[in-house]
Amino acid sequence: MTVAKNFDIIIVGGGLSGALVAWRLKYHYPNLSLKLIERDKRLGGNHTWCFFDTDLTPNQRHYLTPLIIKQWPAYAVRFPEISRIIHTGYAAISSSHFHDVIAKDLGDAILTDTKVIEVTGQSIKLDDGRIFNAPCVIDARGATLSPNLALGYQKFLALELELSTPHSLSDPIIMDATVSQDDGYRFLYTLPFSPTRLLIYDTYYSDQQAFSVEKLKDRILDYSNHHGWKVASILREEQGVLPIILAGDLKKFEVEQSSGAPKIGLAGALFHPTTGYSLPDALRITDLLTQAHHKENLTSELARTLISRYRQRSWRSQSYFRLLNRMLFQAGEPLARYKILERFYKFDTGLIQRFYAAKLKPLDRLRIVFGKPPVPLLAAIRCFSETRTLRRWEK
Ligand SMILES: Cc1cc2nc3c(=O)[nH]c(=O)nc-3n(C[C@H](O)[C@H](O)[C@H](O)COP(=O)(O)OP(=O)(O)OC[C@H]3O[C@@H](n4cnc5c(N)ncnc54)[C@H](O)[C@@H]3O)c2cc1C
Structure with missing residues (x-):
């Protein structure tokens, strides 16, 4: 017993x-x-x-x-229209x-x-x-x-690389969206761990969970070559698919x-x-x-x-964040989704910090959606209903 x-x-x-x-x-x-x-x-x-x-x-x-x-004391973001260092640890x-x-x-x-x-x-x-x-x-x-949460996905593959020569990055690049767009919003995310060691993620905000490991590996190595970072060895690999809540x-x-x-x-x-x-x-x-x-x-x-x-x-x-997610996934053309993030990174550091801490003030919320939206207006309006997205998801 x-x-x-x-x-x-x-x-x-x-x-x-x-x-x-x-x-x-x-x-x-x-x-x-x-x-x-x-x-x-x-x-x-x-x-x-x-x-x-x-x-x-x-x-x-x-x-x-x-x-x-x-x-690190700061991080960088890179988009076709802006590159910026943000002084947040x-x-x-x-x-x-x-x-x-x-x-x-x-x-x-x-x-x-x-x-x-x-x-x-x-x-x-x-x-x-x-x-x-x-x-x-x-x-x-x-x-x-x-079944009660309608999701989009953030999926990624990462390679930890040992380089044969130093890379000269001092801070992480948490979004580099100057790369070709594919399968939704695509960006590279790079963490410099030592003068010759980088962890590089190829990341997608996508409607689909599946991805090809080999394709993403090749893309990371291409990105590395493009920056003149000579890879001596691949030390480790990481991958994941994270849920992004659209409605619930x-x-x-x-x-x-x-x-x-x-x-x-x-x-x-x-x-x-x-x-x-x-x-x-x-x-x-x-x-x-x-x-x-x-x-x-x-x-x-x-x-x-x-x-x-x-x-x-x-x-x-977080209802406001779910609305932004619906705009990102449903209102924007998949290959133009990066424009929403590009516009976001033009805001001041305080607003960006409050966004990531999920502590936006009422004025921040207005500022983010105010002005010329980077998505078609009608499509943006259609995103307002959470119930509509959930019903579509249930089907
Ligand atoms: C590669 C990757 C990178 C990420 N990066 C970040 C980041 O930078 N910052 C951030 O905040 N979030 C990040 N996330 C998102 C999220 O924070 C992580 O997924 C986090 O690990 C989730 O924590 P959790 O405890 O819910 O689940 P997990 O960390 O996945 O833990 C679940 C644990 O339960 C164990 N388990 C499962 N079934 C059983 C069982 N039957 N019996 C016993 N044990 C079991 C599993 O082995 C696992 O260890 C990342 C996710 C991934 C996949």
Whole structure:
């Protein structure tokens, strides 16, 4: 007979959101009996997570410091009509360093190389048949599809390159849209990690999830050659498809989320609607759960209530971002989508910072849509209805 083991908190999925919550809970409550269970051998998968300093609170920025592998004081954007340096701090966390730091701090609170096959609000079952119980179970198993969210996609392939001569870039180029446009809005995103090391992403805001790995690899190598960056070796590859929310029915989505264990990260649709990035939301959820546990022991129901309230608040304030996404994906000709971003990057640094932090002021919202829109007016007006997009998606 299998004897069930008991914990205070179980977190399923040791990716970005699950491992961050576990790490901070253990930091604040060292005696907590917590288990973080990850299917792979290492936490975090194969990612490089970046963020703007202005996305985070000073406290979040401070406690994240041990995870950061590189930071830059500014970043660049390049479009056919403008090139610009934006003086906002930018930083990167690699999943490999993320694993090393968090695994060391959490010690035997982590169980890796272990797949969870059943998850409820009170217990989980591992694929070797073991059962673990806890009053609080959190599901952080990453992206799942929901019929109640209409999506576009940000898809990309990245190569980490060692060059035979220095490249001379000092700051990241987070969007270089001077390249040929194809399959939606295309840009190259380049992170300089050392004088001879670059991580280059070929990225597409596309209606389709599929892409050809070989084609994107060739394009990155062409881009590198074009800039005179001589590739000595390809060190690593990363790829992903991120959801971009065009429209949704939050009430129905909340019903989906109302049973089983409460979900965080991409599984709980907790990410920036236009970039698909989830690090800032993961930190806010981490703080929310950590602070709540100080007042009363976390249970699945308490966590679900807190997460659901947070999501509803975010959802309301993000309706404007979903509208912009619909304009990007539905009003603009796919190969002219870059013009929307080009126009956006002509705004002042403060507005750009507030956009990425999803904290636009009412005046910012007006300024972004005011003036001559870079998409046909009639098509832009058709995008106003979220319900229309959702109905089309359901069909
Ligand atoms: C290549 C890439 C780069 C990205 N860059 C950024 C960025 O720069 N900034 C940013 O904010 N966001 C970025 N994102 C978007 C998003 O933040 C990440 O996808 C992030 O990792 C999502 O976190 P998560 O915890 O929801 O899911 P994940 O990090 O995917 O974690 C889910 C974890 O659950 C585990 N798991 C799944 N099923 C089981 C199971 N049955 N049992 C046990 N474990 C299981 C998985 O192995 C995985 O480790 C990027 C995404 C990708 C793909």
